[in-house]
Amino acid sequence: MADSDYSQKDFIGEQVKHEDVVTITRVRSDRVFYRQFIRDPNQAKTSGHPRWYGDKFDLKDDQTWTEPDEVHHVPFTTKKGRQLTVTISGWKQMLMRGTKNYKMKNHPFTLLQIVVRDQERNSIWKPMWLIVIGSRRDELSLVDYYQCYRQRYDMENLFRFGKQRLLMTSYLLDFGQKKFVSVYFTLN
Template sequence: MFPRSYNSIYKAIKESFNTNSQEMNKKEEEEKEKEEPNNLIRVVSELIDQPQQRPFYLFAIDTTPHPRPYARTLAKRGYIYQPNTIIGNKPINIGHFYSVLSILPEKETDRNATWAIPLSGERVSLDKSGVEVGSEQISSVMCDSSLPWHEKLCVLVADSAYSQRSFLFDQSKHKNLVVIARVRSNRIFYQSPPVYESNKKRGCPPKYGERFNLVDVETWHEPDETTLIQQTTHKGRLLNITILAWHQMLMRGTKDQKMYRHPFTLLRIHVTDDSGNSVWKPMWLIVMGNQREQISPTVAYQSFRQRFDIEHMFRFSKQRLLMTEFQTPDVEHEENWIRLVMLSYIQLWAAKELASHLPRPWERPKEQSNDKIVTPSVVQRDFQRIISLIGTPTRSPKTRGNSIGRVQGQVQT
């Protein structure tokens, strides 16, 4: 459908991503970024409907490894984390890390297809961490006034790596953002100090109250809120979920990062079966933000459960969209390939309403109106027909003809 040479295709790719930054001065780049926000994120935001069931936009952020152990000439490689199935081996590899910020669309039921629409994908350099790059991505998205979620309630869900003090302090600057992050079960937090109206003593008032150790049950005080809900799995198993909430909790800060000014809500989620046995290890979550009171414990738990959709997006991108299969010795080409994979996933999301269910010979046919079948793999299966109907806006290439070659007897100097 696109009979072009490799050079012309990649020239178009470089122009679309504005990767010719070496020719421009840094001042011109900064002025251009201030005048023109990220057009790619703005186009993607037009594909996201405004949430109706929940009063906020839901975002998720995580890092994914790009192993390149045999690319000896590839610059800026480093040690990255990669799970290993062999017992005793260290879960490390050599390559690059990429931080991806995604928006999680609203679901009608828990059994809908899992989608995580990527908004930004940046490589994590050796002098930075994935948390620092993720903080910059969130700031660029939240500060863009042209996006539909500007100054509206937004919720960010993240794993335990993003529950550190530096990340939470940076995100507390956004007044419309609430962060729901998982914390390790060995963390130590503090209660808010009691307020004494009479018999004031000299000196600075206490900033932290009594110690709250997640491991030691004796240090826990009575929860401010207790929620009991039930959930049925896909196989019909009934689960009982107990959510304990402690409000106005604090974590230790530093001289520059005064965390006592940013209290949060601490949640403990315990899932049991009908017999009362624990199904999983109890999970701890923190809910931090100026508008955290608008997020109930049940909504916070359900929002964090949807965070795992970004893991499905990573797996689909690597298995079906060849995210980590592009071999190149140029870092710039690798970054562009990651962006191309993100765009291809976004195209599948945009075409999900046009896709038809094409079951394999061994699959059971389903109705066309079933939302569960509109998965990324189903849309990709029918994408050849969709893109054939759309066509291409470019003209057909003209043949140059065959060269006459050298004249007989011609000698090259």
């Protein structure tokens, strides 16, 4: 589980190298993705470069959205007793543009839109978008992904406490050529 800073190609490109890892990361609402292109079997093959990307899917332009592959409505009650409904819409086999080092066309993902509504069907917050990527991502449901991502907020409280009270102020971990996040302690 990761915040939107980790939805970039260089982080995700490293994560998909691990066969048993499923990464769930939040995505900014101004990103553009693509449906995976599937050639019509009746269409003759053309010469030249093969087409990798299908229709554009712009998160801020709902006119580019197709019908979701799955939709789940999950009712829940807040600590104060307020009744809310979470609508989880999922689009499978989505792609993002890659780079020379990270061929993202080879790594389709599931895109989720999370919308929370009250009893009058009014949206509470702006929609949250999540990417679920990894070779074993189809083993869990959309509801499982949402519940896993919600656990991230508990970790954020730990990091805040650790930085303020335990002097956890710096972090660095080296995985070969790339550097990623890990926490270590500094003493003043």
